[in-house]
Amino acid sequence: MNIWTALWLKAYYKPDRFYVFRFILSMFIRLNFVISYRFTYIFERRRNLEIIFYEEIQNSQVYIEKSEDCFDMKIYYAVDSISLSKTNQVFTYRKENFIGFEILNDFLNANTFQNVHGKVECNFDLAYIFKITKDISELPDRMNTHRFDCLFSICRNLKVIKNRNIFKLLEVIIIKTYFCQVKNYIVYKYRKLEKIIKSISFEKIDFYMKKNLISSFLNILMIRHTFYEDNLILLQNTKLFEISSFYDHIPYKNLLINDYMIFGYFEKMLKNQCLFNILEILLSEINIKSLLLDNIKEFETRDNYHSYSIFSMKIFRSIVISNFSGSPHVVLYELSKAIHVNLEIFGLENIIMNAKYFNLILKNHKLKGLILDNISMNGGGIYYLNDYIKLNNTLEFIDFRNPQNNFTWWISFVKSSNIKKILITFNSLQIEENFIKEFCGLNSEVHILLLQINFCFFAMSKGFCKSLRYFKSLQTLKLYNYESNKDIEPYLLKALNNMKDLTVLEIEYSEFGKKFYNFLSANQKIGGLKINNNFSKHEILNLKPFINYKTLNLLFLKSIRISESGLIEIFKLENLKILSLKACTLTAIGNPKSLNFMSKKLSSLCLQGTDLNLLKYVDMLTHLRYLKNLKLIAKELEMYRLAKLNSLCNVTFNKLFYNWGILDSNDLNRIKSFEVLEVLDLCGCKFIEGSLCDLGKDCKFFNSLQKLNLYFVKLTLDDFIYLRNFKNLKNLKLMFYDLRLLQININLFCLKTCHFSLKKIYDKNNGMSILNYLKEESIDGIYD
Numbered sequence: 001m002n003i004w005t006a007l008w009l010k011a012y013y014k015p016d017r018f019y020v021f022r023f024i025l026s027m028f029i030r031l032n033f034v035i036s037y038r039f040t041y042i043f044e045r046r047r048n049l050e051i052i053f054y055e056e057i058q059n060s061q062v063y064i065e066k067s068e069d070c071f072d073m074k075i076y077y078a079v080d081s082i083s084l085s086k087t088n089q090v091f092t093y094r095k096e097n098f099i100g101f102e103i104l105n106d107f108l109n110a111n112t113f114q115n116v117h118g119k120v121e122c123n124f125d126l127a128y129i130f131k132i133t134k135d136i137s138e139l140p141d142r143m144n145t146h147r148f149d150c151l152f153s154i155c156r157n158l159k160v161i162k163n164r165n166i167f168k169l170l171e172v173i174i175i176k177t178y179f180c181q182v183k184n185y186i187v188y189k190y191r192k193l194e195k196i197i198k199s200i201s202f203e204k205i206d207f208y209m210k211k212n213l214i215s216s217f218l219n220i221l222m223i224r225h226t227f228y229e230d231n232l233i234l235l236q237n238t239k240l241f242e243i244s245s246f247y248d249h250i251p252y253k254n255l256l257i258n259d260y261m262i263f264g265y266f267e268k269m270l271k272n273q274c275l276f277n278i279l280e281i282l283l284s285e286i287n288i289k290s291l292l293l294d295n296i297k298e299f300e301t302r303d304n305y306h307s308y309s310i311f312s313m314k315i316f317r318s319i320v321i322s323n324f325s326g327s328p329h330v331v332l333y334e335l336s337k338a339i340h341v342n343l344e345i346f347g348l349e350n351i352i353m354n355a356k357y358f359n360l361i362l363k364n365h366k367l368k369g370l371i372l373d374n375i376s377m378n379g380g381g382i383y384y385l386n387d388y389i390k391l392n393n394t395l396e397f398i399d400f401r402n403p404q405n406n407f408t409w410w411i412s413f414v415k416s417s418n419i420k421k422i423l424i425t426f427n428s429l430q431i432e433e434n435f436i437k438e439f440c441g442l443n444s445e446v447h448i449l450l451l452q453i454n455f456c457f458f459a460m461s462k463g464f465c466k467s468l469r470y471f472k473s474l475q476t477l478k479l480y481n482y483e484s485n486k487d488i489e490p491y492l493l494k495a496l497n498n499m500k501d502l503t504v505l506e507i508e509y510s511e512f513g514k515k516f517y518n519f520l521s522a523n524q525k526i527g528g529l530k531i532n533n534n535f536s537k538h539e540i541l542n543l544k545p546f547i548n549y550k551t552l553n554l555l556f557l558k559s560i561r562i563s564e565s566g567l568i569e570i571f572k573l574e575n576l577k578i579l580s581l582k583a584c585t586l587t588a589i590g591n592p593k594s595l596n597f598m599s600k601k602l603s604s605l606c607l608q609g610t611d612l613n614l615l616k617y618v619d620m621l622t623h624l625r626y627l628k629n630l631k632l633i634a635k636e637l638e639m640y641r642l643a644k645l646n647s648l649c650n651v652t653f654n655k656l657f658y659n660w661g662i663l664d665s666n667d668l669n670r671i672k673s674f675e676v677l678e679v680l681d682l683c684g685c686k687f688i689e690g691s692l693c694d695l696g697k698d699c700k701f702f703n704s705l706q707k708l709n710l711y712f713v714k715l716t717l718d719d720f721i722y723l724r725n726f727k728n729l730k731n732l733k734l735m736f737y738d739l740r741l742l743q744i745n746i747n748l749f750c751l752k753t754c755h756f757s758l759k760k761i762y763d764k765n766n767g768m769s770i771l772n773y774l775k776e777e778s779i780d781g782i783y784d
Contacts (some may be wrong), residue, residue: 038121038122038123039055039121039122039123039124039125039126040055040056040119040120040121041053041054041055041056041090041119041120041121041122041126041127042054042056042087042117042118042119043117043118043119043120044116044117044118045107045108045110045116045117048108048109048110049094049108050092050093050094050108051092051093051094051104051107051108052089052091052092053089053090053091053092053093053120053126053127053130054087054088054089054090055087055088055090055127056086056087057086057087057088072121072122072123073120073121073122073123073124073126073153073154073157074120074121074122075103075118075119075120075157076118076119076120076121077107077117077118090127090130091127091130091131091134093130093134095108097133097134098133098134098135098136098165098169099133099134099160099161099165099166099169100160100161100163100165101154101155101158101159101160101161102158102159102160102161103157103158103159104158105161124146124150124153125150126150126154128147128150129147129150129151129154130154132151132169133151133154133169136168136169136172139172139173139176143173143176143196144196145196145199145200148173148196148200149200149201149204152200152201152204152205152209153204155206155209156204156205156206156209160208160209162208162703162728163727163728166209166212167212167215167216167219170212170213170216171216171219171220173216174193174216174217174220175220190272190274190275190278191274193274193278194274194277194278197277197278197281197282198277198281202285205285207230207286210282210285210286211227211230211286213282214232214279214282214283214285214286215227217278217279217282218234221269221275223262223265223266223269224236224262226730228730230253230286230287231246231253231254231255231256231288232253232254232255232256232283232286232288233255233256233257233258234255234256234257234258234259234262234263234266235258235259235262236258236259236261236262245258245292245294245320245322246292247320247347247371247399249369249397249399249421249423250290250318250320250345250369252287252288252289252290252317252318253286253287253288253289253290254288254290254291254292255283255288255290255291255292256292256294257291257292257293257294257296258292258294258295259295259296260295260296260297260325263293263296266310267308267309267310270309270310271309276309276312276313280313280314280315283313283315284315288315289315289316289317289318290316290317290318290319290320290345291310291313291316291318291319291320292319292320292322293319293320293321293322293324293331294322294323295322295323295325296321296323296324296325296331297324297325297326307334308331308334308335311334311335311337311338311341312338312340312341313341314340314341314342316341316343317342317343317344317345318343318344318345318346318347318369319335319343319345319346319347320345320346320347320348320349320371321347321348321349321351322347322348322349322350322351322373323349323350323351324350324351327353328351328353328357329353329354329357332353332357332358332360332361333357333360335361336357336360336361336363336364336365337364341365343365343367344367344368344369345367345368345369345370345371346361346365346367346369346370346371347369347370347371347372347373347399348371348372348373348375349371349372349373349374349375350373350374350375351375351376352376352377352378353375353376353377353378354377354378355377355378355384355385356384358377358384358385359384359388362384362385362388366394367392367394367395368394368395368396368397369395369396369397369398369399370395370397370398370399371398371399371400372398372399372400372401372403373399373400373401373402374401374402374427375404376404377404385409386406386408386409387409389409389412389413390409390412390413392413392416393416393417393418394418395413395416395418395419396418396419396420396421397419397420397421397422397423397450398419398421398422398423398424399423399424400423400424400425401424401425401427402425402426402427402428402431403424403426403431403435404431406434407434407435407437407438407439408438410435410438410439410441410442411438411441411442414442414446414448415444415446417447419448420447420448420449420450421448421449421450421452422448422450422451422452423450423452423453424452424453424454425453425454426453426454426455426456427456428456429456429457432455432456432457432458436458436461436463436464439464439467440461440463440464440466440467441467442467442470443467443470444470445470445472446470446471446473447473448471448473448474449473449474449475449476450474450475450476450477450478451471451474451476451477451478452476452477452478452479453478453479453480454480454481455479455480455481455482456481457481457482457483458481458482458483459482459483459484460482460483460484460485460488460492460510461488462488462491465488465491465492465494465495466491466495468492468495469494469495469498470498471495471498471499472498472499472500473499473501474499474501474502475501475502475503475504476502476503476504477496477499477502477504477505477506477507478504478506478530479506479507479508480506480508480532481508481534482508483508483510483535484508484510485510485511486510486511486513488510489510489511489512489513489515489516490515493515493516493519496519497519500525501525502523502525502526503525503526503527503528504526504527504528504554505526505528505529505530506528506529506530506531506532506556507530507531507532508531508532508533508534508535509531509532509533509535509541509559509560510535512541521569523551524551525551526551526552527551527552527553527554528552528553528554528555528556529552529554529555529556530554530555530556530557530558531556531557531558531560532558532559533558533559533560534559540561540562540563540566540587541557541560541561541562541563541566549572549573549574549575549598550574550575551575552573552575552576553575553576553577553578554576554577554578555570555573555576555578555579555580556578556580556582557580557581557582557584558580558582558583558584559582559583559584560581560584560585561584561585561586561587562581562584562585562586562587563587564586564587564588564589564590564591564594567586567589567595567614568594568595568596570599571595571596571597571598571599571618572596572598572599573598573599574598574599574600574601575601576599576601576602577601577602577603577604578602578603578604579599579602579604579605579606580604580605580606580608581606581607581608581610582606582608582609582610583608583609583610584609584610584611585610585611586611586613586614589613589614589617592617592618595614595617595618597618597620597623600623600624600625600626601626602624602626602627603626603627603628603629603652604627604628604629604630605620605624605627605629605630605631606629606630606631607631607632607633607634608631608632608633608634609633609634610634611634612632612634619644621642621644621645621646622644622645622646623646624645624646624649625646625648625649626649626652627645627646627649627652627653628649628652628653628654628655629653629654629655629656630645630653630655630656630657630658631655631657632657632658632659632661633657633658633659633660634660635660641664641666641667642656642658642663642667642670642671643666643667643669643670645670647673650673650674650675650700651675651676652676653674653676653677654674654676654677654678654679654704655677655678655679656671656674656677656679656680656681657679657681658681658682658685659681659682659683659684659685660683660684660685661684661685661686662685662686662688663682663685663686663687663688664687664688664689664690665689665690665694668690668694668695671695672695672696672698672699672700672701673700674700674701675700675701675704676701676704677700677701677704677705678701678704678705678706678707679705679706679707680701680705680707680708680709681707681708681709682709682710682713683709683710683711683712683713683733684711684712684713685713686713686714691715691716691718691719692710692713692715692719692722693716693718693719693721693722695722697725699725701726702725702726702727703727703728704728705726705728705729706728706729706730706731707729707730707731707732708723708726708729708731708732708733709733710732710733710734710735711733711734711735712735713735715734
């Protein structure tokens with residue numbers, strides 16, 4: 001409670017004592033102490049139906065305590081000799097209350113006649129905040145910072161149930177408190193709201209509540225949005241956003257704006273300084289530090305100049321602009337002037353521009369990362385870029401895709417002491433040849449940690465391997481889409497032997513000789529090994545015995561023929577965490593008893609398009625108690641059953657891809673036991689006993705499931721109704737067959753925003769009717 005309020009209530013505040021109190025209070029603050037009330041509440045459970053809270057009637061006393069948590073709350077259970085004679089009933093909690101709490105629900109669900117009483121001690125008015133969570137009509141006309149912090153404290157301590165109601169509560173609080181009507185005009189109290197937002201103790205609020213707070217505020221501003229893996233996307237109507245817009249090597253969460261209309265509206269909001277400050281604070285609190293602008297164009301309602309407020313936000317460390325319609329010169333010029341922004345990573349994708357504006361950004365920002373994807377520059381762009389890269393002393397990584405430059409900067413660049421990561425992708429043979437020519441000119445050691453090259457097509461050469469020897473510090477080497485042979489193998493092997501710190505290796509399959517197998521088997525530092533086969537069709541991978549079976553934790557093989565001896569060696573990898581066999585085939589298994597499966601610590605197993613006969617010989621799934629992700633995609637799926645999955649993985653298993661298989665009642669009973677399942681992909685599956693709704697009312701992942709793929713799966717009307725149980729579904733993929741449109745008169749997503757993908761298996765006359773019906777307010781996107 002506010003200390004000044006405390007003094008008023010205790011009648012201590014008198015003019016002749018004011019200066020004494022002020023001195024004492026200043027000493028408390030300096031010593032990190034606070035003055036507060038101590039509230040005590042007694043609660044009792046009544047027949048697992050409700051919890052009654054009573055407030056003790058006592059002579060309120062002011063407490064002086066160490067300020068570690070300004071909103072302290074302690075709960076005690078099974079309190080003996082409780083007397084309700086000096087109490088007032090202040091609140092009744094039931095599960096159907098507007099806002100629910102996991103701690104209180106667990107107390108209600110306890111199957112015992114003991115421990116029916118308890119006590120809560122806190123330094124704020126718990127009863128008042130409880131009333132708000134039960135009935136939003138109890139909200140005050142004013143919600144100050146103290147009440148905000150109390151609400152967040154209760155949500156944290158009692159573990160608020162995560163559903164859309166908490167979002168609605170925050171939305172109503174903001175509207176009622178800071179938006180009021182005066183003579184038919186809406187008055188927006190942005191300045192007051194800004195003051196409150198700045199005063200909230202965000203360090204005491206979990207990410208879920210922060211996300212709901214900004215979501216409520218954006219909703220009030222009528223900005224359509226959604227979250228994808230904690231990235232914030234601003235949308236126009238029901239437009240689809242591209243997941244490919246997110247770059248793996250940007251180490252920040254992103255704000256993605258993928259439409260020029262919503263960008264213009266957002267810019268208009270930012271012109272209000274109070275709104276600007278509020279949004280900057282809220283974005284910062286959910287760790288948004290990267291800005292992605294996609295499908296943006298210049299504002300049409302301007303003269304010759306427009307100032308972009310979004311570039312004035314100091315929170316952004318990374319900005320990527322892609323698919324700009326028209327000339328991006330004004331945008332680039334504005335960004336080049338935003339020198340107060342500590343820009344670390346800058347990227348451009350699918351843009352045609354004048355090089356001088358690009359050069360301004362390079363000069364005015366000390367970049368650590370540069371991303372250029374399919375960029376065309378006129379006005380000497382290649383020379384600007386070459387000179388910049390040659391002279392730069394801050395860049396730590398580059399990601400160039402389909403580059404247009406001539407790579408005369410290559411040798412001086414890789415010798416820079418700062419550069420650590422290089423990623424290059426080629427779509428042109430001519431440009432690739434220019435790069436190889438410069439690459440082969442390297443003749444001294446460099447200190448790069450990660451090198452990833454995705455060739456257009458390259459026949460591995462001796463010169464390339466000789467220059468690769470100078471990358472002695474490499475920890476990660478990824479080479480794709482090249483062809484090699486036995487004559488080149490010794491040179492590549494020599495380069496790899498020079499890399500003493502190499503931990504991740506991704507290469508193309510070739511006619512590996514004995515020395516190469518010995519290198520793979522004996523290396524005690526490589527923890528991740530990926531071998532892709534895009535060229536050879538006949539050779540068999542014969543892994544030799546590993547000297548150290550405890551090092552390798554990731555093994556990825558694609559389009560590889562695996563011998564029986566190779567499979568034996570794979571199964572000996574006792575610390576293997578991730579195993580992926582894509583489009584692989586197995587030679588004949590002569591002695592199944594020799595397959596001793598030791599990789600029992602697997603957390604991820606992928607058998608996609610791979611011969612699943614090995615499941616006949618080794619009962620792998622029964623051993624995987626730590627499994628989190630499973631992907632089985634092949635025509636032979638009907639030969640295997642999910643029911644064999646180890647029951648100990650129920651509390652960790654979160655992703656299941658089971659495509660083109662047959663599901664019976666045993667499989668459904670097994671699937672429904674996964675307690676934290678987030679992704680369920682049953683594309684092309686057939687139910688031979690029952691249907692999806694037979695997962696039942698006791699399905700464990702109603703609240704955790706976020707993505708559900710039911711493409712090419714025939715569903716019943718009961719299945720559609722059953723989908724309503726998945727409260728937090730974010731992405732749903734369906735196909736309509738012969739269901740009558742009028743039968744689907746249900747509200748699928750009453751509690752959560754969802755992206756909706758629709759495969760149209762219907763005639764054109766009914767097509768638009770289905771689309772129009774499904775465009776409900778709560779569905780965020782419909783994609784054909």
